[in-house]
Amino acid sequence: LKVQDCHVLRYVPKEESGGKTAKLLVGGKNVAPFSKPESAHQIFKEAGVPRKQKISTFNVTDDAIIKPGTPLYAAHFRPGQFVDVTAKTIGKGFQGVMKRWGFKGQPASHGQTKTHRRPGAISTNKASKVYPGKKMPGKMGNVYRTSLGLKVWRINTKHDIIYVNGSVPGHTNCLVKVRDSKLPTCKEHNKNPPFPTFFADGDEKLPEDLFDEEIFQFTEPSVTYT
């Protein structure tokens, strides 16, 4: 996952935002400012940052507030941490009930008349209505979904790349939101992160590649068993 020009755009204190904690608006990839009206550029002008393609909110505690305009880097995460990744899934369009919900359909032969991929019965006689939320054909995909508990194996500070375990929703080159995992089993692994974030102009100088302890590095000799 590549971290491309992320900047903090705005700080929303707890009282103004609807929820229990303060919010930070973060903007993603840089994009040309010409296709949007001037009113949309307000946030970016205040932060002093070019127009971003995507803005997302993060709920933050008061001790983790960052000044608007600071860039965020991949070194914000460390190998060994667990991460939740949210993105819009690939849009499949209007899909039938077998692909969308995994229904079994009907047999292909043995006298079936024009019924091979249909849902069959949709409700009972006694109910005399269809329950709201009944699984039926409709538009599938193009929805925000999260894959939880993905381990971070490697971080490249030079190109700002996070190597994450497993698969992530979305098509190639789509924008993705990466957060610390909310799973209770991952809480102890996520302790001691760079807090509130990794500052590039700070004292810490990181090597180009950060690896997890268990991962095989290509500079080591071939694996042998004893």
Place this chain on the structure above:
Amino acid sequence: RAGSDGQPGKFKPPPKPVIIDKEKQGVERRFLSPEFIPPRGRKDPLKYYMERKDMIQRRKVCSIPEFYVGHVLAVTTADPYANNKTNRFVGICIQRGGRGLGATFVLRNVIEDQGVEVCYELYNPRIQAIEVLKLEKRLDDNLMYLRDALPEYSTFDVNMKPVSRLDHEEIPVNKLQVRMKPKPWSKRWERPKYNIKGIKFELPESKMKEAQKWSQPWLEFDMLREYDTSKIEEKIWKEVNKELKK
């Protein structure tokens, strides 16, 4: 020899033979392993660049020799359940697939009348050594038809000695025409879509003509399918060489 005026002419020595010594000329043969070439797609080239860096790192530790489909290789991998903790497999390379770190090659051999194919990943950390025992190219890129050929074409001695070879010579192309077992085969190799030149088809003419019905002669003129890799190969060749020499 008689001259133009009938008298025996002055002795002209024969022209000296010109010997091109390839060793001294130092003509380098360029070989870029096919897994370095990125496939055509919409992915960010940065991803392929990072993969190539990792591949070069691994090649510095465990050298991967130049080999094509049709070479006979011996691969030693680390095996926790074997006696010596190593496992050595000898076989002919049937196909090379995959790009990047997931590049694979399939080795085939017939051991005690049982055909065995093993698919190895080139950059697997458990592989300890890859030796080329016999160098020869074949007429095809994909030798999957050896599964339907007579087993004698896939048997190779497990304790074969590596055939010695000079560095600058061209890799010989073996124009062997393989004889097949009787039909049915796993795939219809006579069809033009596989474009196989290394089989001696003993089928009747009518069958060969019928197989040509599935030919798609317009495919070679399809411009959207063209993927010219020469420029990409040049860049990647320079990059890879620079890194490997460090």
